[in-house]
Amino acid sequence: MGEILVIAEHRQGQLNPASLEVIAAAVALKEESGHKVTVAVIAESPDDFAGLVAKAGVDEVVKVPVPVASFQSDTYEAAVLALAEARKPAVIMCAHTVDAWGYAPAVAARGQFGCATDVFEMRFEAEGLVAVRAAYAEKLHMEVDFPGKETVLLTVRTNVFKPLEDDGSPAVTSFEAPSAEAHTEHLTFVEPEQTGDVDITQAEYMLSIGRGVGEEDNVEEFKELADAFGFTLGCSRPIADNGWLPKSRQVGQSGKTVAKCKIYLALGISGSVQHMAGMKHVPNIIAVNKDAEASIFTIAKYGIVGDMFEIAEELRDQDS
Amino acid sequence: MKILVPVKQIAVVDEDFELRDDGKDVDPDYLNFEANEWDDYSYEAALNIMEASDGVEVVPVTVGPDDAEDVLRRCLAKGGDRGIRVWDDALEDANPAVVAQVLAGVAAREKPDMILTGTLSSDRSYAQTGVALAAALGWPHVAVVTGIEWTPGDPKATLLRELEGGLVEKLSVECPAVLTIQLGINTPRYASLRGLKQAKEKPVEELSLDHLGLSGDSLAELASFRVRRMYKPETGQAELIEGTPAEQAARLAEIIKELKGAA
Ligand SMILES: Cc1cc2nc3c(=O)[nH]c(=O)nc-3n(C[C@H](O)[C@H](O)[C@H](O)COP(=O)(O)OP(=O)(O)OC[C@H]3O[C@@H](n4cnc5c(N)ncnc54)[C@H](O)[C@@H]3O)c2cc1C
DSSP states (O other): OOEEEEEOOEETTEEOHHHHHHHHHHHHHHHHHOOEEEEEEEESSTHHHHTTTOBTTOOEEEEEEOSOSSOOHHHHHHHHHHHHHHHOOSEEEEEOSHHHHHHHHHHHHHHTOEEEEEEOEEEEETTEEEEEEEETTTTEEEEEEOTTOSOEEEEEOTTSSOOOOSBOOOEEEEOOOOOOOOOEEEEEEEOOOOOSSOOGGGOSEEEEEOGGGOSGGGHHHHHHHHHHHTOEEEEOHHHHHTTSSOGGGBBSTTSBOOTTOSEEEEESOOOOHHHHTTTTTOSEEEEEESOTTOGGGGTOSEEEESOHHHHHHHHHHHHO | OEEEEEOOEEEEEOSSOOBOTTSSSBOGGGEEEEEOHHHHHHHHHHHHHHHHSSSOEEEEEEEOOGGGHHHHHHHHHHSOSOEEEEOOGGGTTOOHHHHHHHHHHHHHHHOOSEEEEESOOTTTOOOOHHHHHHHHHTOOEEEEEEEEEOOTTOSEEEEEEEOGGGOEEEEEEESSOEEEEOTTSSOOOOOOHHHHHHHTTSOEEEEOTGGGTOOHHHHHHHOOOEEEEEEOOOOOOOEEOOSOHHHHHHHHHHHHHHHHHHO
8 A cells, every 4th residue: 555645834833724624635646546644743742733733634744844944945945845755645735835836846856756737537547546636827727647757746735625624543653854054044024014094805896806917007097996896906917016906905825815705707818827826715706807818707706707897887887 | 255046947838738749748839938036036035145245256156058057147147246057957857956966065065054945936936945855955044034133154043934825934044055045035136138138148167976976877866856747737617708708797797786686
C-alpha cells in the first residue's frame, strides 16, 4: 500500500481551513487508489494541530516538531523532503496558498518529484496519477500526468473540496526532521490597516469594478451608480493596486471575502481565481463583461455580454 | 552589483480559438503575445534598486523564441543596458522545472547579487519558476514579495510578503536570494517612445543550451509533468440577458429589484 502525504498548514496559531479541504481531497483519492492518508503537522508544537486534522479517513497523523513558530521555507523544505525520503509517498498534497508558493516548487525541484500547482481535480488512471488545472485565465483546463515519477507533489486549489465533518481516530506518530539552516527570519506580522472605510465583509449588496473601468476618472460614475442602487462599491486588485480605491475595498484572496453579500454585481472583472476566492459563494452574482468567454460567467447567475459603461449609463436612466 | 530579472512573453487567447491538432495547447494562430504583467513589477523593483545606488546593473533575461525579444526590448526601454535571451527548440512547451534550470544556467554565468522574478505568469499560472530557480541554485528565496528594503552589498534584505486576507509578513532574507514579486509593490513605469528607440540599439545576447552547458535531453528528464490535453471547461450556468443595452439594463434593474425583494 502506498501513501498520500498531506502537509497541513497553520498561521498565528490557527490551522488553515484549506488544509482540511486538502485532507478531504486526499481521502477521496484514497478511496480509488487504496493508498493510506497521512497528514503531517510541521510546527513548533504539533500537538496544537494534531487533533484538528484527525478526520475520518485519515490513517496517520505524523507530528514533525521544528524550532520555528511560523512558516519558514527552509524548515518546511527540509522536513517535507525528509518525510518523502523516509516514506516514498505516491502523492504529496498541500493547499495552493502563499506559504506553499514559497516552498512547494523548491521541494519538487530538489526531490525531482512530479509537480502540478493549483490543481482542482485529481484521479488515478491505469498509467498513474492525472491532475487537472486551468490555463489561459481559466478559459481552458489542462490535464497533466507525471510519467516515471515515483512521487508527485500537488498544490490543491482552495475553496473546491468540501472539508470532512467527521472525526476519525488515526494513529499518531512523530518524525524527527533534520535541522535546517534557515535563510529567512520571521520578524513580525502586519495586520491590514484599519482605515475607517466601510467594511465590505458586512455589505449585503456589492457593485465591484475591475480593470474594465479603464482609468481613475471613471471610478466616480460607478461610485454614484452603486450609491443610487444602495450597493457598496468594491473592486478587483488592479483598482486597489493603482490606488483608485482603498485596499479595504478589494475583494479576493489577498483582499476581503464578502461574507454577507447577497447580490454581487461584477463590472469589467475577468474572474481570476484570486478574485473569485472572495465572492464565489455569493448566491446572486451578476456579471457584465465585454468578453463572452470571461470566466466570471462560469459562476455568475446572470450575465450581460457588453460594455460596462453602456450598461451603467442605461441603468442610471432606469433609476431616474 | 547585478540584479538578474527573468521576464516572460505570455500568450493570451483570442475570444474564439481552436486547439492545436494534438489537443495539447491552443493553436498558435489564436494566440497574442504580451509581456507578463507580474514582470513589470519585478523589473520596476530592480530599476528602483539600481537608481537608488551607484554601480548596479539590471539585466533582463528571457527564455523564449525570436519574437520574445520584444519583452526584453520593452524592459530595456525603461532602463538597463543589455539583455539575454536563451532559446532552443527543445524548450518548446518546457515546464517550469525546466525553465528554472535554464535560468539557473544563466545565473551561473552572470553571478548576480539578487534575482527578482514575477510571482506568476498569467498564461499558465504555475507560480513555480522563481522558487524552483532558487532551489536549482541552492539560494534563499521568498515568494509573493510586496516590499523590499535592500541596498546592494547588504548581506540581508528586509521584505514584506503578502499573505491571505490582507495580512503581511515582515521578514529578512540572506542575500543573494531569489524573490518573487507581487503586483502592487510599485507603480511600473511605461516605456517611452524614445526609450523604445534607444532600446533597439542595446545588445541582447542570444544563448543556446550549449552555452549554458545544458542539453535538451537532460532537461527533458527534469520535466515535472506532461500535458495530456487541454479542453474547454463546460461553460457556466450564467443566464445571459440579451437585447439592446437599454433592454439589458432594464432587465438587470428588474432582477436586482426582485432579488432585493426576495432577500
Ligand atoms: C497571490 C495573489 C493574490 C491575488 N489577490 C487578488 C485579490 O485579492 N483580488 C483580486 O481581484 N485579484 C487578486 N489577484 C490578481 C488576480 O490574479 C488578477 O490579476 C485580477 O483579479 C484581475 O483583475 P480584473 O478582473 O479587474 O482584471 P482583468 O483580468 O484584466 O479583467 C478585466 C476584464 O474587464 C473586461 N472589460 C474590459 N473593458 C470592459 C468594458 N468596457 N466593459 C465590460 N468589460 C470590460 C475584460 O474583458 C476583462 O475580462 C491576486 C494575484 C495573486 C498572484
